[in-house]
Amino acid sequence: MNIWVIAEQQELALELTGAARTLAGAEGEVTAILMGTEAQAQKAVKSGADKVLYIEQTTTLENYAGSLAEEIKTAKPKIIGATRRGKDLAAKIAAILGVGCATDGKNIEFTAEG
Secondary structure: OOOEEEOOOOHHHHHHHHHHHHHHHHOEEEEEEEEEHHHHHHHHOOOOEEEEEEEEEOOHHHHHHHHHHHHHHHHOOEOOOOHHHHHHHHHHHHHHHHHOOOOOOOOOOOOOOO
């Protein structure tokens, strides 16, 4: 299972990356997409990310919705992250892809069907 963490807040990114690592298990892949610096990206690797993409803080995640949607078509990840901006980004990506979007979940489980 591929899980992507998308977050613009460093502390939240590290927390979600650790949770994503647990959900993905040994066979899954965790990708963290962060606003910040290369040094902050390295912290995400230490907390469980297999890959980290970081976006310089001079722009916004929302400006990358189209590019992220294209990557999602290929990787088919599950997405985690629910800041106010993250919810907006998730909704934009879902609209581009024509798929559903659920936010504000309190618990997440995956079944064998995904």
